[in-house]
Amino acid sequence: LHAASVEEGLGLAALVEWLRRRRAEAAEDGTAERTRRLDSDAAAVQVVTLHASKGLEYPVVYLPFAFDRWVPTPNVLLLHDDDGNRVLDVGGPGSPGRRQREQHAAAELAGEALRVLYVGLTRAQSQVIVWWAPTNNTSSSGLHRLLFGRLTGSSSVPDTLPLVSDKEAATRLAELAARGGPVLEDAVPAAQPVSVLPTEPAPLLSVGAFHRDLDTAWRRTSYSALAAAGESIPQPGVASEPETGEREDEAVSAVVVPATGDQQLLDVGSPMADLPAGTAFGTLVHAILETTDPQAADLRTELRERSREQLARRPAAVTSAALADALLPVLATPLGPLADGLSLLDIGVRDRLTELDFELPLAGGDHPRAEAVLADLAPLLRQHLAADDPLRSYADRVADQDIGWQPLRGYLTGSLDAVLRLPGPRYLVVDYKTNWLGDVDGSPLSAWHYRPAALAEVMARSHYPLQALLYSVALHRYLRWRQPSYDPEQHLGGMLYLYVRGMCGAATPLVAGHPCGVFSWKPPAALVEELSIMLDEGAR
Numbered sequence: 410l411h412a413a414s415v416e417e418g419l420g421l422a423a424l425v426e427w428l429r430r431r432r433a434e435a436a437e438d439g440t441a442e443r444t445r446r447l448d449s450d451a452a453a454v455q456v457v458t459l460h461a462s463k464g465l466e467y468p469v470v471y472l473p474f475a476f477d478r479w480v481p482t483p484n485v486l487l488l489h490d491d492d493g494n495r496v497l498d499v500g501g502p503g504s505p506g507r508r509q510r511e512q513h514a515a516a517e518l519a520g521e522a523l524r525v526l527y528v529g530l531t532r533a534q535s536q537v538i539v540w541w542a543p544t545n546n547t548s549s550s551g552l553h554r555l556l557f558g559r560l561t562g563s564s565s566v567p568d569t570l571p572l573v574s575d576k577e578a579a580t581r582l583a584e585l586a587a588r589g590g591p592v593l594e595d596a597v598p599a600a601q602p603v604s605v606l607p608t609e610p611a612p613l614l615s616v617g618a619f620h621r622d623l624d625t626a627w628r629r630t631s632y633s634a635l636a637a638a639g640e641s642i643p644q645p646g647v648a649s650e651p652e653t654g655e656r657e658d659e660a661v662s663a664v665v666v667p668a669t670g671d672q673q674l675l676d677v678g679s680p681m682a683d684l685p686a687g688t689a690f691g692t693l694v695h696a697i698l699e700t701t702d703p704q705a706a707d708l709r710t711e712l713r714e715r716s717r718e719q720l721a722r723r724p725a726a727v728t729s730a731a732l733a734d735a736l737l738p739v740l741a742t743p744l745g746p747l748a749d750g751l752s753l754l755d756i757g758v759r760d761r762l763t764e765l766d767f768e769l770p771l772a773g774g775d776h777p778r779a780e781a782v783l784a785d786l787a788p789l790l791r792q793h794l795a796a797d798d799p800l801r802s803y804a805d806r807v808a809d810q811d812i813g814w815q816p817l818r819g820y821l822t823g824s825l826d827a828v829l830r831l832p833g834p835r836y837l838v839v840d841y842k843t844n845w846l847g848d849v850d851g852s853p854l855s856a857w858h859y860r861p862a863a864l865a866e867v868m869a870r871s872h873y874p875l876q877a878l879l880y881s882v883a884l885h886r887y888l889r890w891r892q893p894s895y896d897p898e899q900h901l902g903g904m905l906y907l908y909v910r911g912m913c914g915a916a917t918p919l920v921a922g923h924p925c926g927v928f929s930w931k932p933p934a935a936l937v938e939e940l941s942i943m944l945d946e947g948a949r
Contacts, residue, residue: 418890422768422822459529470533476541478522478550480515488514519549519568526551540596541582543572557581626816627777631823632879635783636872638812674857674918674925681735681910682847682854685726691843693723694909695826697732698841699763703740703754712736738914739907746922747903747929748829748837752915756829765825767883771817772947779947784813786878786940793936799865800930803874812872817944825880828887835902836888838880842908856918856925859911864928868906877904881932882941897938903931 413419413427455467486498488510498510530537539552547553549569557578558570573581582593684690696719697712705711712733720729740753772779787808794801807813827839846863847854857863868874881904888895911917911926918925943949 420768420770422766426766459525462532463528465532466534467532468534468536470529470537472529472537472539472552475526475529475539475552476550477544477546479546480518480549483514486510486514488517516568519551519554522549522551523555523566526555539591541578542596543575543578548572556585624777624818627819628816629820629822630771630815631821632872632876635812635815636875638815671857671860674860674920675855677856677913677916677918677925679847679854679856679858679910680738680913684732684735686843686845689723690725690727693719693725693732694736694843695841696723697736698739698909699826701736701740702758704757708740708754709733709737712740736909738917739909739912741915742912742917742926743915743919743924744905744907745924745927745929747905747931748831751831756831760830762828762830763826765828765883765887767821767823767825767887769821769883769886769944771819771821771944773818773945774820777818781817781943781947782813783815783817783875784808784810785817785943785948786875787813789936789939789943793933793939800868800874800877802869806872807875817947821879821944823879823883825883828884829902829905831902834892834900836884836900837902837905838877838884839905839907840876840880842906843910844908845910846908854910856911856913859908859926860918861920861923861925861928864906864908864911864926868928868930873906877906877930878932878937878940880904881937882944885937885941897934901931901934901937903929905929 410424410428414424417423417427419427457465484501486496488496488498490496496510498504498507498514500507530539541547541552541556548571551566553572554566554568554570557573558567559565579593582591585591586593697715700719701715702711713729716729716732716736720727720732725732743750743752771777772781784807787804790801790804790807794804825838826841829837829839831837844867845854846858846867848858881901885897885901888900892900906928908926908928912924913926923929
């Protein structure tokens with residue numbers, strides 16, 4: 410773990426994920442994993458089972474319990490018949506021929522004990538140290554039977570052997586040693602150390618005192634926690650989604666009368682118009698999209714299967730078939746210019762990373778060395794965002810003391826819904842939104858409600874720009890560690906907010922080249938880099 414942390418520059422969350430992957434890889438290919446461990450831990454003491462040591466060698470091998478073998482009396486016997494076929498005897502005690510089958514099964518287990526002992530004895534390259542002691546379980550052990558039951562010149566070893574006296578054991582082992590066998594050494598119990606009680610009188614109890622100040626500004630925070638500070642001031646139609654737990658849908662927006670010429674957008678109904686709303690449904694949709702293979706041979710069946718699995722965990726008032734039919738157009742909707750017009754159908758599993766968790770130190774993490782507050786983001790936005798950038802106005806919101814007072818000290822945690830890899834390569838951060846942006850008067854939900862102008866207004870009124878920037882920094886740091894010849898200008902592709910209720914399939918209307926239901930934004934690479942530095946080193 411330490412080597413991975415140092416060599417790959419992994420933080421705590423990334424290190425936990427690294428360990429999870431290594432454990433999964435070891436489960437799939439135990440032999441390769443053991444070989445790697447043998448190479449890297451050659452100078453370390455390794456504790457392994459006899460079965461796990463097959464095929465491996467060690468300079469010195471210790472077998473401390475080879476003399477001990479407990480033999481239970483099973484109700485179910487596993488053995489082979491006279492023709493070599495495996496037999497599972499479930500007849501139980503008292504069944505015809507049970508005694509003979511018990512003896513047969515016991516003989517097979519006794520033979521297996523010898524084979525396992527052979528594995529242990531032959532793992533040593535230079536020396537093997539074995540313990541023998543007379544216990545209640547010794548008589549059936551392979552070591553005891555091999556040492557005291559095998560006669561000179563014979564290969565036969567009894568299945569069980571009564572214990573011998575200490576004198577007989579010493580004589581037999583001395584004979585083996587004289588013929589070039591094992592070197593004997595008595596196991597002498599070590600003397601127990603004598604505890605000496607202190608002679609000094611116990612110190613008087615006193616009241617403890619704090620010798621340092623508590624850093625009350627230090628915390629482990631997230632986008633949701635930062636955004637929640639401003640939630641006490643109602644923002645019409647806008648709330649925020651938590652990083653963990655259930656996804657929070659937006660409140661309904663105010664009624665807006667469609668402008669002349671918008672009939673084309675109004676005529677395209679939302680495939681998800683009749684589906685439920687609410688936090689539980691938002692979480693359900695996220696889980697389905699994150700586990701679906703968009704390039705499955707039968708995508709409708711794939712969506713139904715994933716919907717069925719997730720509905721079992723998160724029940725909702727919708728069938729798996731209806732949910733799959735509504736999500737199919739989402740996958741077929743063009744993602745706009747940032748994605749070169751591709752859809753989620755065009756980006757396979759190998760080019761997407763779902764649920765990318767991150768944990769970024771703020772102002773030094775465990776050992777804060779700088780000062781910064783959320784309002785320090787405002788000057789960076791004003792410096793780097795063009796006057797016509799749809800999210801430039803967020804600088805005023807983040808500078809407001811209702812939210813901008815929050816210190817950035819400790820750790821920032823979160824999870825990216827997905828990262829898409831496009832040719833180049835370029836990487837896009839994707840965040841799924843199940844927001845209901847329809848009218849409160851009951852008008853049918855359509856592509857018009859998710860036109861680019863409406864999405865830009867929702868983004869500007871919410872704290873989603875903060876989310877987009879923090880997530881861009883998380884991707885920036887992730888790629889900085891992993892992408893060869895990393896160049897933010899080339900590799901940072903931007904953010905895609907996918908408002909799934911407005912994604913109507915391949916025929917989703919375009920407005921000035923941008924599809925309804927998709928809000929795309931590419932913050933300048935210099936802004937992402939400077940924000941990353943500010944979060945790490947504090948405001949300048």
